[in-house]
Amino acid sequence: MEIMSLELQNITKTYGNRKVLDQFSLIFSANSITCLFGPSGCGKTTMLNLIGGLDKDYSGTINGFPDETISFIFQETRLLPWKTVLENVRFPLLDKIPDKQSVEIASDFIQMVGLEKEKYHYPSQLSGGMRQRVSIARAFAYPGSLILMDEAFQNLDNALKYNILDSFLAIWEKDKRTVIFVTHDIDEAIKMGDDIILLDHSPLQIIQSMSLSHEAPQAVKAAVKEIYRQ
Numbered sequence: 507m508e509i510m511s512l513e514l515q516n517i518t519k520t521y522g523n524r525k526v527l528d529q530f531s532l533i534f535s536a537n538s539i540t541c542l543f544g545p546s547g548c549g550k551t552t553m554l555n556l557i558g559g560l561d562k563d564y565s566g567t568i569n570g571f572p573d574e575t576i577s578f579i580f581q582e583t584r585l586l587p588w589k590t591v592l593e594n595v596r597f598p599l600l601d602k603i604p605d606k607q608s609v610e611i612a613s614d615f616i617q618m619v620g621l622e623k624e625k626y627h628y629p630s631q632l633s634g635g636m637r638q639r640v641s642i643a644r645a646f647a648y649p650g651s652l653i654l655m656d657e658a659f660q661n662l663d664n665a666l667k668y669n670i671l672d673s674f675l676a677i678w679e680k681d682k683r684t685v686i687f688v689t690h691d692i693d694e695a696i697k698m699g700d701d702i703i704l705l706d707h708s709p710l711q712i713i714q715s716m717s718l719s720h721e722a723p724q725a726v727k728a729a730v731k732e733i734y735r736q
Contacts (some may be wrong), residue, residue, distance in 0.1 A: 511536050511599075512557065517566035519552060526552050528709040539678070539685040541695035544705030545734065550657055550688040553710065557686065558654050571684075575650035578612050581657045584636040585629040591616060591640050592625045598648045615643040618677045627634065632660070635666040646681060655687040659694060671697055692730045696723045704733055718723065 512534040519527040526549045534540050542550045555561040579643050583596045595612035603611065616625055619639040626675065629637055638658065645653050659667045671694065689695050694728060695702050698719065704714040713733050716726055 509720060512686075513568070514553075514557070515523055515569065515619075516558065516568045517553075517564055519549075519556060519561075519570070520562040525709045526557075528565070530710055532703070532712065534585060534684065534686060535567055535701065536684050537682045538700040541687045541699035541702045542705060543689060543692060543695045543702055543730070544710075545707070546690055548705050548707035549710035550690075550705060553621055554654050554656050554686065554688055557652075565567055575648060577590075577645035577650045577653045577683075579641050579645045579653065579658045581660050583629070583641040585640060587629050589625050591621055592634070594629070594640055595644045595647050597703050598644060601688050602649060610617045611646050612643070612724045613675070615647045616640075618680070619673045621642045635670055638670055641674055642670070642677065646677055646683070651683055652661060653685045654685050655685065657690075660689075660691070661682065667694070668697070670699035674698075684704065692727060696726055705735075 514530060517530045517725055528672065530553075544550055551618070552561070555562055555653055560576060573591050586597065589597065592609070592612055596608045599608040599611065602608075613622075613625065616622055620672070621636060621639055623660070624632060631642070635675060641658075659670060660733045662670065675698070685698075687695070687698050691696075699718055702716045702718065703712055704716070705711065706713050714729060716729065718726070
């Protein structure tokens with residue numbers, strides 16, 4: 507994949523009289539995982555929706571990945587209940603890749619997330635953690651360079667959450683995409699991120715940017731505790 511960055515330049519977004527982003531700028535490194543950390547309601551999801559093209563009502567420019575497809579992993583898995591695991595992972599590929607090749611690609615990613623035995627099961631036959639792993643496989647199977655994740659593991663218990671995080675990181679190491687991961691769980695951010703952007707609102711602003719290659723996890727947690735009084 508071609509190396510490129512994603513740049514937000516002077517983004518302003520309002521809801522009625524409320525400015526969520528005001529001349530906001532940020533550059534995301536390519537082929538790395540950037541975690542956006544901040545309190546609920548500060549504008550993280552709004553920013554993700556703008557980047558993903560789900561909301562086009564804003565001013566400013568978003569540069570990078572102009573002709574690339576984008577994968578999403580949401581808090582809700584959004585699987586099609588009438589399709590099997592294999593069919594759900596294949597579904598976004600159907601108008602892009604020949605049938606046989608799409609089955610092979612989907613099967614490879616299903617195996618990577620440890621669901622080969624459940625390949626022909628329906629979502630109703632899977633646990634919540636399994637369904638989230640299907641959504642991870644689907645996101646990586648889709649031929650895009652950018653993956654957007656919005657509180658994707660919020661409703662899982664800790665043991666299951668970190669098992670799935672390990673699955674995500676294992677698959678990412680084999681196929682490094684640019685990932686933007688929204689969370690308000692600092693432990694998730696530390697485990698997942700190459701870079702962590704600490705955010706606050708009224709309107710959205712960057713408080714501090716931290717690189718896990720330079721900062722120890724304890725220093726990151728100390729900064730979070732100081733900034734957010736957690």
